[in-house]
Amino acid sequence: MIFVKQFGAILLICLFSVTKNFSQQRFQVKSGIPLDSIRLSDPSVLADKNTQMYYMTGTGGLLWKSKDLEYWEGPYHVAKTNPDSWMGEKPMIWAAELHQYKNKYYYFATFTNRDVKIDTVAGNIIERRASHVLVSDKPEGPYMPMADRTYLPANKPTLDGTLWVDMNGKPYMVYCYEWLQNGNGTMEKIELKSDLSGSLGEGELLFKASDSPWSREKDSQGNDKPNKVTDGPYLFRTGTGRLGMIWTSWIYNVYTQGVAYSKSGTLDGPWDQAKNPITPPNFGHGMLFETFEGKTLMAVHSHKKVNDRTIRIPHLFEVDLTGDKLKVIKPFKF
Template identity: 70%
Template sequence: MKKRELLLLLFSLCSVLVSAQQKVPNRFRTNIPLDSIHLSDPCILADKKTSTYYMTGTGGLLWKSKDLARWEGPYRVAETDPDSWMGPKPEIWAAELHEYNGKYYYFATFTNNAIKIDTVKGNVIPRRASHILVSDKPDGPYKPMKDPTYLPANMPTLDGTFWVDSDGKPYMIYCHEWLQNWNGTMEKIELKPDLSGSIGKGKILFRASDSPWSREKMEDKVLPNRVTDGPWLFRTGTGRLGMIWTSWVFQDYTQGVAYSESGTLDGPWIQEKEPITPPNFGHGMLFRTLDGEWMMSVHSHKDVNGRYIRIPHLFKVDLSGDKLKID
């Protein structure tokens, strides 16, 4: 089997496993240790108003905790419109929670496998896009807003995240999926002031091939990996703008970091030479605990007898200097 075909097969298996995971009934549990939860792309909101941590990710579910150690859930919090392009039961990937101007926003990737938008190199691409839901409460329910779409319908996008840039305007940062363009991109698009829709067109920030650390093997050649995944923006203690994001080092899911030379989303973005996390930890995000300590939430990525096991993990981080450091 050629390397390209193997990569497509692995991607397809991941999609099937995520889809199957969402169809399995979830039994509500309490007092659950973090490492007993199977969850991809964990994102944690530390809400001071309720003194509670809210964790979401792939699957459209929510977990709650008072101390980050013991959790209860899962809760179903995303309410999509069955008459929209998403259909009655969309897959939900990489959900994030963001508080902004007194409301709570649910950034997620929604997939409707019944709609096919493209076929590239023999691979059929379904309708998939980053989208935003809103709620008055951190635990939802999260519901659609005004605009039915944020990004072009003929373009598969994923892992949308939120950032207010130095111009004071809100933006969505997202990935144009490599399966269509064959060299995944990281892009930005301006959002309306209430995040109810997007303004204008997206702009490319960097491409997967810009990374000096991510690699894949194609036949007898070692090349830059094509995947961009899981962006998250931050500023260091010196005010430097950075972005953590994930790709692959051959078969290892791994996270790197880039910094903007201009201090704005427009970059240029300079990639660090080495990954920021150990192998098979990725899709990270940063949050400040209720006690003011900076943490990184990631998931581990492990293949057990052909089944992907993904578990949330927390790393302490240091943002006091000019670079992000993992303690």
């Protein structure tokens, strides 16, 4: 799962270890910051045609903006939560995404209230965590709560919600039900109201972490088995109209991203998991966007240990979607 980080040196601004006071910290806004100088988990980029600006979010509740993807300005605080809601006064914020939908902008993110415990499994205390949606009239925010205080069940830890609108114009949130409680993470969907202000009905299973042929881990006896983690879903269509989903898990201790394709062309699947990962080792939690010049890019973060410290840096890869499958071509060069 994604983790949150500590703020480091001035050019290495952003996220690191989230404390209860994280959302109240104030960072100095800087401009001309190279992309690879930002420390950021789960980067997500909105290419906003109205402002001709790129907006990047991720874990930590902050926003960066850029005209050219190479140099960035920020960070800005944009998420405004309700302290009287289930999130509490200072929720942790993970894996935020921005989506433009029906002339408004929506902030899909995972919020955690560390003061509320919902379960204990195998000795692990599970905190109140869920995917949720905020709204704004502008891409730079601020993003505010909407009508429904709860999108997903209070007794389940959910994360990494993303938006998908089907061929009939019906919006859905696709999200992960966390392995910490169910032991085998799942990918699920839930229908959203037409203005995204709440959810309708109950979540439905799309696939399980164990369905992946490439993710691996060892059980308590050292036996090899599929990994239990589902992380970072993002949906797309290929040039032939095929529905796909990139998502992330692990190969032992290596953070890895794979892809699945729906045989029916809808969220209902069944979902066919590709045999091999699609990005190099230690890259994951990807999303796709199109530049103002019409090039499709994938935003991911690298994930590695340096002197017992986990470092996460946003990266861009060129992607080919013109055929029947997603192909990651090469790192994007500015």
